[in-house]
Amino acid sequence: SxxxxxxxxxLLSQLHGVNTSCPLELSPPRVVVKYGDPVTISCMTWKRDHDGMGWEAPQGGKSISNVTSSNWTVDSLTEWDMSPICFFASHYKGCTITPGLVLYKTxxxxxxxxxxxxxxxxxxxxxxxxxxxxxxxxxxxxxxxxxxxxxxxxxxxxxxxxxxxxxxxxxxxxxxxxxxxxxxxxxxxxxxxxxxxxxxxxxxxxYPPSQIVELEDSEIEVGSDVWLKCSSVGNPRPKYSWTYYRTGNVEEESEDGVSRLIISNATAYNGGSYTCRASNVKGSVYKTVVVTVNGKQQETRSVFIKICLLREIQ
Incomplete structure (x- = not known):
């Protein structure tokens, strides 16, 4: 196989609990970041009487005072063990909050x-x-x-x-x-x-070509036209080749995965076997049919062949 x-x-997931008594709120509280993309998380407080707030992190950490919000920003997040912490400092009580952070690769x-x-x-x-x-x-x-x-x-x-x-x-x-x-x-x-x-x-x-379809024996009159159609399904698309007695009034054409052999103004020389072969890199199949041409020229061809044979014997 x-x-x-x-x-x-x-993927690395880092999720932490939230202390409901801590006067901090994250936006968003959880974030999913594509590896290498930027990320920003806002940390806000509704208390103004504090000694400072900010972020502790290997990247983007900072501490500021006299504010009610602080952003943690990283232009390109590539650290799997990143755990940023937003902190709130007060002479009464301090606390921290950590966002849920999921980092994933494409x-x-x-x-x-x-x-x-x-x-x-x-x-x-x-x-x-x-x-x-x-x-x-x-x-x-x-x-x-x-x-x-x-x-x-x-x-x-x-x-x-x-x-x-x-x-x-x-x-x-x-x-x-x-x-x-x-x-x-x-x-x-x-x-x-x-x-x-x-x-x-x-x-x-x-897969190799399927069995050839639409190609059947034909019986025609001298001077008439006939199309022999050969089609097969395979991948790659099959290529076609024909084997028959070559004459000037026979043409081959292929279009849309189908091969056609066209006999125009048929003569006795067009009678006989016609073999179509469909092939690709996975295999090949073939089918042989017979074209029968009825009419006076059939006798002419027979006489011509007999004369040629007599000359060869002499």
Missing amino acids: FPIIIVLFS ISIRSSGDLKEGEETVFTCDIVDVAPLQNLSVTWFKGDTIIHRETFNDSTKEPVSQSSILQFTPTREDSGSTITCEARLDLGPVGPDLKVSSEEYAVTVF
Whole structure:
């Protein structure tokens, strides 16, 4: 089988309780940030008689006084263990509050091989640095239909890497459909329900040409016209070739995946076998039919052939 790797996302969840007696309010109290994107969280208080307020953090930390609000801002968030703390200092009582912060990476799909009809292909959804793992579920879709779902029982609280495997055996009918991996981190009532999907993987299934259709034996009169039509379905689209007695009144043309052989003003020389072959990199098929030409010129051809044979014998 050919492994298809879907590199999903890196995710770290940091959620903390809120002290309802602390005169601080966050906006937003929880935030989901794409890796490398900017983030801003506002911390506000309704008390004016304080000694100062601000933020403690490896990035964006600051302390100011005589204000009722302070913003924590990072131009590009890339620290997985970032835990900014808003503090309130007072000679009566101080307190802190920490926002819920979820950092995730974007999703991409990579393919290491072609999808072939009837051959099992392995899709892998890799989740990197996710916590807590027991809150993670992975769902696989073909189009809008769920084809596989997986949950995890590991109670580890630290970020870990986890993979979900989908074993998929495509048919030619699957060509044109899509495969998607969706990861969901359900953090319960105190946290956001984070759901991230991969880009759609466009399914292209390669298979040999089907049996040739629309090509049948023909019986015509001398001087008439006839079209022989040869069609087959395959991926890649089949190419056609014909085998027959070549004459100047026969033309071949291909259009929209169909090959046509056109006999104009038929003569006795156009009678005989015609073989159409449809081929692609996965295989080939062929079909042979007979064209019968009725009329006086049939006798002329027979006499001509007999004369030629007599001359060769002499």
